[in-house]
Amino acid sequence: MTVYDYCHIGHARVMVTFDMVARWLRYSGYELIYVRNITDVDDKIIRRANENGEPFSALTDRMITAMHEDEARLNVLRPDEEPRATDHIAGMHAMIQTLVDKEFAYAPGNGDVYYRVGKFANYGKLSRRRIEELRIGARVEVAEAKEDPLDFVLWKGAKPGEPSWNSPWGAGRPGWHIECSVMSTCCLGDTFDIHGGGPDLVFPHHENEIAQSEAATGKPYANIWMHAGAVRVDGEKMSKSLGNFFSIREVLEKYHPEVVRYLLTASHYRSPINYSEESLREAKGALERFYHALKGLPPAAAAGDQTFVERFTAAMDDDFNTPEACAVLFDMAREINRLREVNIPAAASLAAGMKKLANLLGVLLLESDEFLRAGAEGRIDSIHVEALIAARLNARAEKNWTESDRIRDQLAAMGVVLEDGKGGTTWRLDAE
Structure with missing residues (x-):
């Protein structure tokens, strides 16, 4: 996260995706260190x-607090480590100096230090781009002193x-790409298993991370x-200029x-998501079906047909196939x-098993009535509803x-089922 503003729904996709990945890896018995770094100094922040x-x-302190509030509401578990770029300046100096010593980087004398892309033989391997093609149309800003x-x-x-x-090299601040390489390798070592992010980071950010880290x-x-799919709003790319940009x-x-x-x-x-009123209604309808199945059943130990567990496990082991x-x-x-x-006992046991599996996706954490009545507070008077039900x-x-029948119709007009x-x-609230 680059913490200059509130996190938006695209950030939520990445948060939820890798929370799901972390939950499943831990459930599957893997030892996991989950690191999510924070860019707390860059052009946008300044x-x-x-x-x-x-x-x-x-x-940045205020936006990080807001991010934690947002992720908690989405039931996103906190990562094991959450380094901030400004706490790793010394490590950035060390990696940059290593790159200069190996001639993968150069200081032209204006206070800047640049990475020499042409020296890294495999540049473009992640995004499948050829360096010759990338040079077409590339340009140098007037204030820059690049060789390439x-x-x-x-x-x-x-x-x-x-x-x-x-x-x-003089007073200054780090570039964005070096921040992430240093925080990652500091927390996880020179080589680690999984690197995640959003689809817009493949090039140039992740490509540059690879180049500077492997050269060093x-x-x-x-x-x-792993790159989570983009979020589109009513079929269009999310953009403030289009007025379809939503914070969490x-x-x-x-x-x-x-x-x-x-x-x-x-x-x-990996699939793009279309964020729309219709898709949200469908999501709400799906959860209502699950909660209705759980509703009214007594507490029980998770048991039942092992076939369901095996099918769920096979799906999640197949590249996290959540659909x-x-x-x-x-x-x-x-x-x-x-x-x-x-x-009823068999139904209750299977319901407990279903809830246990759903919890691995971060859902079905509530009591059925709590979810099915969600939103009632402030929208209708719950005491009045209960009084009408008693009168009926x-x-x-x-x-x-x-x-x-008259009371039932009155409640229905209030959106109460x-x-x-x-x-x-x-009772519960009808879908809006």
Whole structure:
């Protein structure tokens, strides 16, 4: 995260995706260190802090706190380590000096240090781009002193009004790419297993991370690269200029966090997601089906048909195939509904098993009534609803069916759905 503003729904996709990955790897028995680094100094941060008239560190501290609040509402577990770039300046100096010593980097004397892209033989291997093709149309800004238009900055010479740190090349601040290489290798070693991110980072950011890290260490950087799919809004790319740019907290003002979480989880992590009113209604409908299957069943130990667990495991082991895993949950819900008519203990055990699997995706964490009534607070008066339900029960006891129907219709007009069962009458809010 580059913490100059509130996290948006695209950030939420990445947060939820790698939270799901971390949960599944741990459930599968792997030892895992999950690191999510924070860029807390860059051009956008400095510009926004100057606009606000505040120190850049005050801005980043506030946005990091907001990020933690947003991820908690989406049931995203905190990573094991969350390094900030400004805490690793010395490590950046060391890696840059190593690259200079190996002639993979050069200091032209203006306070900047650049990476020599042409010297790294495999540049472009992640994004499958050829260096000759990249040079077509590349240009050098007037203020830059690059040997090659493709060279990128590792250290930026200090400018008036910007934060800076002393370095062997003069006062300045780090480039974005070197920040991530240093934080990653500091926390995980020269080579680590999985590197994740959003689809917009493949080139040039991740390509540059590979180039500078492998040139510095002489070792492979990351064994596996995973990129979460982009979020599109009503079929269009999310953009502030189009007016379809939504922060996580804006979205959660309107939709239940678990609905948003399910929308972001139910699609395969590599697939683009279309964020729309319709897709959110579908996500809400799916969760309602699950919670209705769980509703009213007694607590029980997770048990039942092992086939469901095996199918769920096979799906998740197949490149985290969450659409297939969710299909297993739907099949379990259908079986629970069948069993509750003939064998309540078996239904309850299978329901516990379904909830356990769903929790690995970060959903079905609530009691059924809590979710099904979600949003009632502030929208309708719950005490008034309960009073009307009691009045309806009295009318039914007196066989006053006209009054009973009138109250049901009144509640329906308020968006309240009644469900009469052996244990009494319960209620939930209808989908908006």
